[in-house]
Every structure is written in C-alpha cells, then in structure tokens.
Amino acid sequence: MPQLNPHPWLIILLFSWMIFLIILPKKVMNHLFSNNPTLKSTEMSKPEPWNWPWF
Helix, strand or coil, rough: CCHHCCHHHHHHHHHHHHHHHHHHHHHHHHHCCCCCCCCCCCCCCCCCCCCCCCC
C-alpha cells in the first residue's frame, strides 16, 4: 500500500504549508494595502436642514 509510505507525502505537505505560510501572505498583503488610508477631519460639520418643498 504505497499511500502508507509517509516519505513523499510528508515532503509535499511541508512544502505546501511553507508556501501558504511564508510566500502567499506577502503577495496578498501587497495587494490589499497598496493605498494609504485617508484620515477623516476632526472638525465637526454643521448639519444642513432638510428642505421639504411639498409642505
């Protein structure tokens, strides 16, 4: 039963986890945070009253 031989499967498992944990997060993070977020103004804006022309 060749599937019980752990030698080739262990290498494949370790190599795939290495790719998922080391290489892919760097690539994903480069695409997600390419733009710096803009800060909202701390100044409070005065709300404008609603205009209800039908009343």
